[in-house]
Amino acid sequence: MTTQFFATVQRIASNLFQVPAGQITPSSSPETIQAWDSVQQLNLVLALEQEFDIQFEPEELDQIHCIGDIAQLLEAKVGSPS
Amino acid sequence: MEMQKQQEEIAELITLGAAVEANAALDEFWRAQKTPGAAAFVISCYEKLRDRLSLSPYRLAILRSFTVEPAVPLLRAAAFVNGFDLSVHTGDFNAYAQEILDAGSSLYQFKPDVAILAVQARDIAPELWRDFADLESGDGMRAAERVANDFRGWIQAFRKHSNAYLVVHNLEQPAIPSEGLLDAQSANGQSAAIRRVNEELRAIAQEIRGTYLLDYDALTARFGRFAWHDERKWLTVRLPIAASQLIHLADEWLRLIRPLSGKLAKVLVVDLDNTLWGGVIGEDGMDGIQLGLEYPGAAYQALQRAILDLYHRGILLAVCSKNNPDDAMTALEKHPGMLLRPQHFAAMRINWADKPKNLREIAEELNVGLDSLALLDDNPVERRHVRLNLPEVALIELPDNPMEYARALREDPVFERVSLSAEDRERSKYYNVQRERVQLEQSCGSREDFLRNLQQEAQIARVSPATLPRVAQLTQKTNQFNLTTRRYSEQGIAQMGAQPECGVFSIRVKDRFADNGLVGVAITRDKDGACELDTFLLSCRVIGRDVETALLSYLAESARARGCRALQGWFFPTKKNAPAKDFYSAHGFEIVEQSEKGSLWRLDLANSGVHRPEWIKVVAVEEEGQ
Numbered sequence: 273m274t275t276q277f278f279a280t281v282q283r284i285a286s287n288l289f290q291v292p293a294g295q296i297t298p299s300s301s302p303e304t305i306q307a308w309d310s311v312q313q314l315n316l317v318l319a320l321e322q323e324f325d326i327q328f329e330p331e332e333l334d335q336i337h338c339i340g341d342i343a344q345l346l347e348a349k350v351g352s353p354s
Numbered sequence: 355m356e357m358q359k360q361q362e363e364i365a366e367l368i369t370l371g372a373a374v375e376a377n378a379a380l381d382e383f384w385r386a387q388k389t390p391g392a393a394a395f396v397i398s399c400y401e402k403l404r405d406r407l408s409l410s411p412y413r414l415a416i417l418r419s420f421t422v423e424p425a426v427p428l429l430r431a432a433a434f435v436n437g438f439d440l441s442v443h444t445g446d447f448n449a450y451a452q453e454i455l456d457a458g459s460s461l462y463q464f465k466p467d468v469a470i471l472a473v474q475a476r477d478i479a480p481e482l483w484r485d486f487a488d489l490e491s492g493d494g495m496r497a498a499e500r501v502a503n504d505f506r507g508w509i510q511a512f513r514k515h516s517n518a519y520l521v522v523h524n525l526e527q528p529a530i531p532s533e534g535l536l537d538a539q540s541a542n543g544q545s546a547a548i549r550r551v552n553e554e555l556r557a558i559a560q561e562i563r564g565t566y567l568l569d570y571d572a573l574t575a576r577f578g579r580f581a582w583h584d585e586r587k588w589l590t591v592r593l594p595i596a597a598s599q600l601i602h603l604a605d606e607w608l609r610l611i612r613p614l615s616g617k618l619a620k621v622l623v624v625d626l627d628n629t630l631w632g633g634v635i636g637e638d639g640m641d642g643i644q645l646g647l648e649y650p651g652a653a654y655q656a657l658q659r660a661i662l663d664l665y666h667r668g669i670l671l672a673v674c675s676k677n678n679p680d681d682a683m684t685a686l687e688k689h690p691g692m693l694l695r696p697q698h699f700a701a702m703r704i705n706w707a708d709k710p711k712n713l714r715e716i717a718e719e720l721n722v723g724l725d726s727l728a729l730l731d732d733n734p735v736e737r738r739h740v741r742l743n744l745p746e747v748a749l750i751e752l753p754d755n756p757m758e759y760a761r762a763l764r765e766d767p768v769f770e771r772v773s774l775s776a777e778d779r780e781r782s783k784y785y786n787v788q789r790e791r792v793q794l795e796q797s798c799g800s801r802e803d804f805l806r807n808l809q810q811e812a813q814i815a816r817v818s819p820a821t822l823p824r825v826a827q828l829t830q831k832t833n834q835f836n837l838t839t840r841r842y843s844e845q846g847i848a849q850m851g852a853q854p855e856c857g858v859f860s861i862r863v864k865d866r867f868a869d870n871g872l873v874g875v876a877i878t879r880d881k882d883g884a885c886e887l888d889t890f891l892l893s894c895r896v897i898g899r900d901v902e903t904a905l906l907s908y909l910a911e912s913a914r915a916r917g918c919r920a921l922q923g924w925f926f927p928t929k930k931n932a933p934a935k936d937f938y939s940a941h942g943f944e945i946v947e948q949s950e951k952g953s954l955w956r957l958d959l960a961n962s963g964v965h966r967p968e969w970i971k972v973v974a975v976e977e978e979g980q
Contacts, residue, residue: 283358287391290398311423318424318597319390330590 277350278343284319285339288312298340316342324350357387361395368399373406378741384435385751388601390424393431400434409439412615414607415466415518416442417450419477421593422603429604436608436767438615447592448477454508457515468519468614469512470568470607474594475525475548478504482525482551486544487532494547501525502554509562517845519614521607522559523570524552529579563822564845566610566772573606609767616830616841619748619768620722621700622664623713625731626675626682630654630661630694632756635681645691656760658693661730665698668778669769670720670785672701674712674729679704700785709736710743720785721894723833723930728768732756775824777871784895787868805900805969809866812904815975817851817858824872825860828891832875833930835902836891837923837937855880856888857912861905863896870896876909884956885913887923890937897933900967906941907964908972914959921959926952 278298285300286293289307302308308316313336320342321327326349336342360383367376376399384396400409412433416422426442433440443464445453450473453461461469476483479501486494505522512520531537531544540546552571559565574582577599584596595603612618627634631654632644644651665671671694675682682704686696696702701719703712709731717724728748731737737749748768752759771778791808798804817825826844833839842850851858861874873896877889887909892902910921925938938955941964947954957964966972 284391287361287394290394314421314591314593315390315394315424315427318600321597322389327584327586330586333590 277346278339280323281320281339281342281346284323285316288315288319296339298343299338301338320346326350357392364399368402371406373403374742374745376403377407377745378738381435381741384431388428388432390427393427396431396434397427400431400439404439407437409434409437410615410617411439411441412468412611413441413464413466414443414611415445415461415464415469417445417453417461417469417471417473419448419450419473420588421447421591422472424593424597425595425600425604425607428601429607432601432604432608433611436612437617438608438611440611451508454512454515462515466516466518468521468611469516470521470523471508471512472523472570474523475501475528475551476594479525479551482544482547483528484532486547491542494542494544495550498547498550498554501551502558505551505555506558509558509565513562513564513845517564517843517849519843520565521568521610521614522555522565523568524555526571526574526579529583563848564843566614568606568610573602577602605767609770610772612767613771618726618771618831619669619728620726621670621672621716621720621728622661622769623672623674623716623727623729624661625729625733625736626673626677626685626704628732628756629730629752629759630658631685631689631691635685636678640685640689643685643689645689647691650756651691653756653759655691655693657756657763660760660763662693662698663764664769665694665782666779667769667771668774668781670700670782671698672703672716672720672727673699674703674709674716674731676706676709677704697786698782700782709740713740713744713747721834721897728766730763732759773823773827775827775872777824777873780871784868784870788895790867791865802969805967807866808899808969810899810901810969811864811971811973812901813862813864813973813975814859814905814908815862817847817860821860821872822847822851825858825875828872828875828893829889832891832893833928834894834933835897835937836889836928836931837887837925837934838889839926839928839931840889842889850877850888853879859905859909861892861901863899863901874901874905876905878909878913880913880916880918883918884920884922885909885916885918887921890923894933900970902937903941903964903967904970904972907966908974910957910959910964914963919959920956921964922946922954922956924952924954 282293282296285296289305289312291305317328317333324346332345335345364376364379364383367379380396380399384392422444426444430440430442443466445461450471453459479497481489481497482494482501509520509522525548527545527548533543537543537545555567559567582596582599583594587593624630632650633642635643645654646652647655661671686692701716703716713727717727724744724746728750729740730750732752740747741749750763750766752762794807795804798807822844826842826847829840829842847858850856857878859876860872862872863870873893875889875891876887879886879888913921927935942962943955943957945953946956
């Protein structure tokens with residue numbers, strides 16, 4: 273299931289950060305993606321909240337350091353789609 | 355995956371250089387998903403297309419007390435799709451007061467066309483929000499006065515330093531007042547205090563030119579206060595608005611930016627079958643079409659009511675329908691469920707011809723540009739056909755369900771305006787009177803006969819506070835008979851009006867049929883012994899009746915009386931102002947300079963003048979009221 277969440281995160285991040293989807297890997301982070309600043313991180317969170325119709329808790333947002341963290345968080349939060 | 359594919363197709367169109375097609379595809383793409391990701395994609399596409407589309411550049415400054423950054427890309431994407439290339443300056447977090455008060459701040463250096471002041475009650479007036487329960491009775495109203503005075507000070511300071519339009523968010527009501535049910539019972543409660551601030555704001559906006567309100571309270575209520583807010587984001591990143599609602603804020607900003615920038619649709623062109631009524635009149639007949647007080651006909655009547663509201667706002671209506679004219683006219687004239695009747699329509703094209711051809715003819719008949727038209731048609735295939743062939747025409751996107759038609763039309767921003775002149779309200783009537791004039795013209799033997807018979811009287815006056823909005827509006831939207839096409843804001847006009855070397859004149863024309871209202875503007879500037887026409891324009895309503903000659907002769911006479919030796923002016927050709935092309939040469943002016951942008955014409959006042967047409971009575975009015 274993680275791969276499915278990863279694909280969605282990858283698609284949205286690719287659009288937001290304007291980098292080809294192929295360059296976004298689970299280890300991509302603000303250190304490796306130039307456009308990923310605090311405003312873009314907020315945009316990414318908002319986009320995912322809209323996409324999955326969820327709300328992240330502040331504590332959950334603190335755990336986000338790379339794309340892989342986000343995919344894992346989504347899996348824990350949204351679980352396996354039926 | 356669908357989205358991925360669409361994005362690839364759009365990228366392909368851009369690579370191929372098919373700008374119009376890419377623009378249409380981006381419009382559809384954006385309407386389908388207004389998300390942050392889609393916004394980033396749309397913006398990146400338009401940055402490549404920018405040079406190949408005629409987008410209007412516009413500069414917006416946002417002054418705020420909360421996080422607005424995530425709304426900005428949504429706004430810019432929506433603006434691009436609406437034909438604007440919007441540059442946005444976002445003021446520092448909570449620094450709005452310093453930025454407004456400091457004449458050298460980045461706000462003023464940015465030189466915005468419009469600034470938005472977006473502050474919330476909880477930031478500027480915690481005592482009206484979180485701490486209201488601490489107040490003694492009566493202190494709420496005093497706090498409201500204090501807040502209104504703060505606003506007044508900021509708005510005055512802004513006006514002192516800038517000519518840009520200013521849009522001010524009013525204050526929203528709390529979802530649940532601090533005193534609960536008691537609040538509604540009290541004349542001095544929390545909601546009453548916030549209402550007081552908002553009433554004061556409205557008065558301030560009326561008083562200080564170029565200031566308009568964004569009804570933020572109504573906006574949050576429209577989408578639901580609980581749904582609007584996101585407490586988590588507010589407490590962590592000072593973003594009070596939920597992710598799903600940010601687009602509504604961006605859309606509302608754009609709703610104001612459109613009319614402030616002068617982008618106004620003037621004509622609503624409607625289809626008939628399955629738009630004004632359910633069914634097809636040619637097949638279902640008078641008894642078969644759905645239209646009336648009961649479901650399903652009620653949905654179409656609700657749409658007609660929404661159209662009628664636009665008519666009363668001065669929007670012209672026209673019909674463009676593939677039908678047998680007899681069938682359609684019978685329904686328009688006689689169907690008991692119709693709220694709209696033939697006299698509401700300024701033009702009609704009921705035939706089997708191609709829609710773009712009919713739309714072109716309607717624009718020509720009503721003397722407006724294609725970009726003044728908006729089309730309401732239930733058929734997506736027709737809409738697409740028009741979008742690709744006449745990209746200037748605005749399209750009202752209709753949902754599939756007719757019960758949602760009325761709301762879709764009311765929500766669409768194309769007919770929004772921030773002020774309404776007397777001329778706007780009366781516009782539809784002018785077109786009816788115009789038909790009578792055409793009949794007179796046909797019955798008269800010569801043009802001169804017709805003009806004598808019209809009994810025109812022109813009143814020429816210097817601009818006054820009462821006429822300022824209409825004068826600015828005319829400079830904003832007159833495209834055809836306009837020699838220089840210089841656009842001015844109300845503030846800009848007021849400034850020129852106050853300069854001794856400038857004259858800002860308006861002309862109002864009456865004839866035997868009607869008062870045409872304020873239909874022309876001339877702005878003159880004296881320098882080095884010559885009087886230069888900065889602006890000379892006439893509404894298409896009175897073109898061809900020698901009104902322009904009457905105005906010019908008045909300006910020539912008064913320039914001569916002031917001691918000017920020459921009257922001169924530039925003609926800057928545009929795509930639309932061909933009707934004004936021969937104006938100077940026809941009145942004896944000679945070319946004295948030519949540049950890439952246009953030609954400078956001069957009339958020597960010592961040896962010649964402008965003959966005033968004897969069939970127009972000219973009256974110079976000292977101070978005009980409305």
